[in-house]
Structure formats: C-alpha cells, structure tokens
Amino acid sequence: DIQMTQSPSSLSASVGDRVTITCRASQGISNYLAWYQQKPGKVPKLLISGASTMQSGVPSRFSGSGSGTDFTLTISSLQPEDVATYYCQKYNNAVWTFGQGTKVEIK
C-alpha cells in the first residue's frame, strides 16, 4: 500500500508569511495528488487536483506543485481565513489515501 506522509504536522505563521506544506508518497503516483482544506467543524474542501490544478473559486495565493513522490502546497501570503487543517490525498489506481494532515495556525 502506498503511504502519504505530510510535513510538518502543524505550523504557526504570521499573517502575510509564505507557508509551505509537503507531502511525500512512498511510491510514485504521477500527478494523482489532491489537496484539501478543512476548517474547524467544517467539511473538507477540494483546493487542488492533479497536483497543481486549482479548483474554481480558490484564492490565487494557493498553489500546488510536484510529481512522482514529492508534492508541495504553498500559501504565498497567509491570511486569517486560511486557519485550517490541510490534507493531501493520492487517488491513482482507484485507491485513495490521505495524509495525516497539517494544522495551520496564525502566530
């Protein structure tokens, strides 16, 4: 089974900071990688699919990159409304696996 490992597990940053979350797959998954944002008490929201394709309505400060085993979610300028837990998910071969999540807080 392919494992998805996110780092860090949590981070605290100031408003306006650039934030980077990484996700590593234990085997290559091409670009079958999605990123979700889950705000406290809310349903997860798809931000990015195909490793780098932004979903409609997602602010442009979010971006995704990577292919194969190493992926990155970047928030170019952290905003208070970005406080959430972010999950990566692989979806190749019709088997989905989520990472353990990265909790983002404001310093």
Add this chain to the structure above:
Amino acid sequence: QITLKESGPTLVKPTQTLTLTCTFSGFSLFTTGVGVGWIRQPPGKALEWLALVYWNDDKRYSPSLRSRLTITKDTSKNQVVLTMTNMDPVDTATYYCAHRGIVGTTDSWGQGTLVTVSS
C-alpha cells in the same frame, strides 16, 4: 448543484453491523466516470478513505478495512449504501460520502454523520 446527504444510526453497539445510506442529487451514477466514495474521520483525527463505487459498478475498498466493508449502489434511487461489519469503539467517527467527478477525486462532500460505537 451537487448535494449529498448521509443517513443512518448515530449509535451502534460493538460487534453490530453499520449501514449508512448516501442520497444524492445533481448528478447520476449512469454517467461515465462518476463515482461515490465514503470517507471517515474519528474525532480530532485525520481523514480515512473507506470505499468507492463507480458508474460501471466497479468497487474499490481500503485494503486495511476490505474484509469488513461492502459498498452498493441503487442508481435509480440515487443512493449508495455502505455496510461495515463488526463495529468497534475505534470506528467512532464522522462518516462522509462524496462525489467523484471528472477531476478524478472528490469535489463535493456530504455534511457527514457522526456514528458512535458504544455499548
């Protein structure tokens, strides 16, 4: 507009079988490429994918839970049913169903239903 809603018991006893129903609108499981998946989230913990059924009745399961899960669809009723056998307190979680669309993964989720396993 795609909507999904989970329904089922809020409390089950250990060893019982859980049956959850996802009723959806705004899409059809007759449509090529479409699927419905189930994901759960224990309180304060991470998301865990459980199962997925496609428009062509192809079914996929989490390897770690495969022996306990069954997913079925009723296309005419716009429903997908998940059963999980031999429930344990560690299965206490919010259970979500979600639409699998052309992006290849879930782009719409239900609100989730909290299932507690306790005697």
